[in-house]
Amino acid sequence: MEKLRIDKYLWSIRLFKTRSLAADACDKGKVKLNGSSVKASKNVNVGDEYEVKTEAKKWIIKVTGLVYNRVAYTESLNYYMDLTPAEEIDITKFQPSSFHTGKRLSKVGRPTKRERRDLDGFME
Secondary structure: OHHHHHHHHHHHHOOOHHHHHHHHHOOOEEEEEOOOOOOOOOOOOOOOEEEEEEOOOOOEEEEOOOOOOOOOHHHHHHHHEOOOOOOOEEEEEEOOOHOOOOOOOOOOOOOHHHHHHHHHHOOO
């Protein structure tokens, strides 16, 4: 196994949740090698530096090894080096996934079913 596509590499080191999301990012020009956009079928070589824009942050990574299957996050750190400068990391946009629970904030937006029943009882 000597050839590895960029979309499969980005998926296997866990920068994207699915391989199709990685391929879409390549098609939209969010993955760049030496300042130019790359296609999803571009072969990855050790030593290449890529600029990758995800929803969470902008990455600058250097390929240190090739991994052909998706691995655990702790193991995936062995296959790339994060070269992103500290000033480019936007803390306001980057939140751990534990903050995205799907629940709405208290007292924001539409009333809950319980609050609506209380309002209906008050208005009648």
